[in-house]
Every structure is written in structure tokens, then in C-alpha cells.
Amino acid sequence: MISQIAAAQSNIEIAWGSTDIRYFHNEKPNDVSGSALELTAWRGERVNAQFVVWNEGETEQGAAFTLANLTDNRDNEISSENISAGYVETVVTDTFSGCGRHEVEKYGTYVVADMIDNKTSRIFAPDDTRGAWMTIQIPQEAKAGIYMGSVTVESKDGTTQVLKYSVKVLDRILPSPDQWNFHLDFWQNPYAIARVHNVDLWSEEHFEAMRPYMLMLASAGQKVITTTLIDKPWNGQTLDPFGSMVTWIKKADGEWEYDFSIFDMWVEFMMDCGITQEIACYSMIPWNLSFQYFDEASKTNKYIKSSPGKKLYNEHWGRMLEQFAAHLKDKDWFDITCIAMDERALDQMQKGIRLIHEKAPGLKISLAGNNHPEIEKDLYDYSVDEQDKNQFSESVIERRRAEGKKTTYYT
Structure with missing residues (x-):
């Protein structure tokens, strides 16, 4: 009326x-x-x-x-x-x-x-x-x-x-959103929010600007925190490229150091907003296979280019995985963290999975991509393209559910 x-x-x-x-x-x-x-x-x-x-x-x-x-x-x-x-x-x-x-x-x-x-x-x-x-x-x-x-x-x-x-x-x-059973994973881009609100990245003003968005996301039933381990894991395909929440540092003496302070701030902030069930870390297998690090001797950013299975790749990621796993255990986050990949080829996934099992046993793995039965059992969180969603048999879905694994599809 x-x-x-x-x-x-x-x-x-x-x-x-x-x-x-x-x-x-x-x-x-x-x-x-x-x-x-x-x-x-x-x-x-x-x-x-x-x-x-x-x-x-x-x-x-x-x-x-x-x-x-x-x-x-x-x-x-x-x-x-x-x-x-x-x-x-x-x-x-x-x-x-x-x-x-x-x-x-x-x-x-x-x-x-x-x-x-x-x-x-x-x-x-x-x-x-x-x-x-x-x-x-x-x-x-x-x-x-x-x-x-x-x-x-x-x-x-x-x-x-x-x-x-x-x-x-x-x-x-109706139970509160954190009690909902369906698995919702909208990727978050804090870098875009910093640009739109014209605030310094990771400043107090940045977190204040992000809070309403993330509270709204939590109220929708979001389960996963999107994090980055490297610079431009998607090769900068978005308007606001994702930077790295971990700083890789090659010391002057050749040793390696990893600064997880931004990663920690982001995860703690998201958990405070009510998103607590899973941490997805992108990515060991990025789209351009280029890995930025800070070289202390020259005081410049440099890059390593190598692919899964290669000696240089295994050395570069092997060191980091060992320290990352130890850090996650110190923070009591190890059991909810996944090394996450997006639409990567089967052979690259198999080589990456072997390295994770070797250097960080028990660390979970997730993939958003095609249906690969060869690696399905290695994946805790498996999201397939909508066109492939019917390729999972009911028996596989039920087994994965009984094992506490996540099986979803994306559009």
C-alpha cells in the first residue's frame, strides 16, 4: 500500500x-x-x-x-x-x-x-x-x-x-552462518579494496575499510580465507593484481628467510570477521612459473623461473614449505591450511603434490580445475568446473565426504 x-x-x-x-x-x-x-x-x-x-x-x-x-x-x-x-x-x-x-x-x-x-x-x-x-x-x-x-x-x-x-x-x-554446512569460497582481493578506498596497503585504515565487506562475506556463510604466497599467482589477470603476503628474502650469506607478518595479519583479521574454517594459499604453481624474491645483497627484487619437478623449483619451494609448515604449526593453523592451485595441468600437479608430501607431510592441498581422478585422493578441497561436476560418481563424493574432504564446483 x-x-x-x-x-x-x-x-x-x-x-x-x-x-x-x-x-x-x-x-x-x-x-x-x-x-x-x-x-x-x-x-x-x-x-x-x-x-x-x-x-x-x-x-x-x-x-x-x-x-x-x-x-x-x-x-x-x-x-x-x-x-x-x-x-x-x-x-x-x-x-x-x-x-x-x-x-x-x-x-x-x-x-x-x-x-x-x-x-x-x-x-x-x-x-x-x-x-x-x-x-x-x-x-x-x-x-x-x-x-x-x-x-x-x-x-x-x-x-x-x-x-x-x-x-x-x-x-x-536458522543457525548462524558459521554453522551452515555448505562450503562457500568467494576469493577475496584486499588489494582492490586498498585502491578503491585510496588507503595504504595493510594500514589501519585499510583494515577498517575491509571490515564491512568481510563481515558481509562471513554473513553469507564464507568458509575460506584467500591468501597469497607469491606475487601475482594469476599473472596479474585482474585489474588489481594480487601481491604476495609472504616476503621471500635471500640473505647476503645465501641463506633464505621468510617474512610471514602480512600473512599473519590478514589471516587474524579474517578470523576476527568470522571466517575461520580454511586458509587457501596461492600458489605453488602459478600461471607464469616466475617467483619473486628480495635479494639482500643487491637490495633489489629478483626472480627465479622454474617448473615443478625441476631441481631449482624443488629447492626453492622445498625450503619454504618446511619453514611455512613450522610457522603454521606455531600459529595452530596447520590443520586448516591448504596449498591451493588453480586450473593447473595434471603433470604439474602430480610433481607439486609429491614435493608437498615430502617437505610438509600432512599439509592439505586444494585445486580448482578439471577432474583428474589420478590425484583426487590427494586433494582435500577439490572444486571442478561446472561442466565437469557430473564426472564425480556418487560413491566418490560419499567417500570424500566420509573422509572430511570438500567437493564442490565453480562457475
Whole structure:
């Protein structure tokens, strides 16, 4: 239901939309409703809705929204602190998908509603439309019942409109995200957050900027902390390349030293955000097989290039694996850590696995890549391409589950 609470006529219109639709910024929305929205949730569940705001006038118009507490007829209340909303802003994209070279000139660009802003007010140009995504987190301690809520949209000219909705809270409890059984692994890129927020890498300001993102990730059920052991494990294919969280140092006397301080800070921070089940370390087998280290004698960064199975490779990684395993045991992280690889060939994987077993016995291994039955038993966390997901037999999946291993697929 929409109620008008001011005599002035506004060019701003509002309605409930669908969570299945991305509303175009320059089109009047279809499939919208002014009727009161009805939602249903368990205690502890998070539910979503989308309302739509658009300007039918010929001049720009400001609009801001506020969210009311949820209340039932027995004076029970769910605070608006458990409700968040933001306008869905547009981003520029194209039709490219998959891996490989992105040849921009081959694809026509367009804008799509995708980014949920955290601002509650904005200026609407003539014929401008925006969805606003609303998330309601029902506390586990909430009482079962039917709660009434509202969204108030106030235009710059003083006109106020209200969208009403209800949430039927059932007397069932959804466990907290850290208790969910499904294995979720979204890779994190702290380097991108430092650039976007214009803060120094690994500074106090950097960690403060990252916390809201990582808390949101933990609330989705994320299980894995993404870490890097080397510089550019994916050969810099992302806009913000991943650096190394471990500094490899060749001392002037030829001995090797490994500084794990950034790795430790990152892991401890992520655990404090609630992501604690697994640490994935990329990668012993990077895409370009080049390994940066700091040469103390020349005070410059240098590189070793070698492939799995080669003497130089085995020496370079063998030393590090022994010290890394000892460090993980000191931190009590050894049992949850995986040396992680991404889409590497079978022969390279087999040689890398042999070295891990030799130099760091018991250290877990993960792979996101093709289905390789020859190494399946060596992999604790095995995620195959979606096209290969049916190549795992039910008996293999059940055996792996009984062994406490993770078997997933990725897109």
C-alpha cells in the first residue's frame, strides 16, 4: 500500500518491485505494485525485497528514504538496525564471459543495474528509475508473529510517500552462518579494496575499510580465507593484481628467510570477521612459473623461473614449505591450511603434490580445475568446473565426504 502524507504533488513515484528484475535506469518500471508486500522468514533468516523509485517529471528531483522498526500487535519489535537498503546503481559492462583475453572492441558496452549503494538519498534526473534493495535480518531471538514495517520516501518538495509491508516470522530458527554446512569460497582481493578506498596497503585504515565487506562475506556463510604466497599467482589477470603476503628474502650469506607478518595479519583479521574454517594459499604453481624474491645483497627484487619437478623449483619451494609448515604449526593453523592451485595441468600437479608430501607431510592441498581422478585422493578441497561436476560418481563424493574432504564446483 502507498499512502500520500502531503498535499503537494510530487513527480517522484514509488512502488514495490521484484527481486528478480534489474530495473533499467531510463525506463518507467513495469511489474510493480502499490499493494502491501508480504514476506515470510525464520528466526535468524535474512530476507530481501526491492522497491522502485522513479521520476516522472521534466526536472530533476531529490528523494530520500527511511526505514521504520518492525512491530507486531503484541508490542514485540525488530529494530530498524536489522534492516538495510540502498539504491541499485548502474555499472558499465558488456557481453564477454569466461576466461581468456577480453577483447573490448568486440563487445558493445551497456549499463546494467548492479551495484547496491549505501546512500539513502539521491537526485533523480527526468525519467530516471532506480530500484532500491532492502535486506531484513530477523534476529534469532525474535518472537514468532506477523510484523508490520514501512519504507518512507520523502521528495525534495516535501511530499512524503509510504510503502507498507509485513514479515511473518515463523517459530523456526536458522543457525548462524558459521554453522551452515555448505562450503562457500568467494576469493577475496584486499588489494582492490586498498585502491578503491585510496588507503595504504595493510594500514589501519585499510583494515577498517575491509571490515564491512568481510563481515558481509562471513554473513553469507564464507568458509575460506584467500591468501597469497607469491606475487601475482594469476599473472596479474585482474585489474588489481594480487601481491604476495609472504616476503621471500635471500640473505647476503645465501641463506633464505621468510617474512610471514602480512600473512599473519590478514589471516587474524579474517578470523576476527568470522571466517575461520580454511586458509587457501596461492600458489605453488602459478600461471607464469616466475617467483619473486628480495635479494639482500643487491637490495633489489629478483626472480627465479622454474617448473615443478625441476631441481631449482624443488629447492626453492622445498625450503619454504618446511619453514611455512613450522610457522603454521606455531600459529595452530596447520590443520586448516591448504596449498591451493588453480586450473593447473595434471603433470604439474602430480610433481607439486609429491614435493608437498615430502617437505610438509600432512599439509592439505586444494585445486580448482578439471577432474583428474589420478590425484583426487590427494586433494582435500577439490572444486571442478561446472561442466565437469557430473564426472564425480556418487560413491566418490560419499567417500570424500566420509573422509572430511570438500567437493564442490565453480562457475
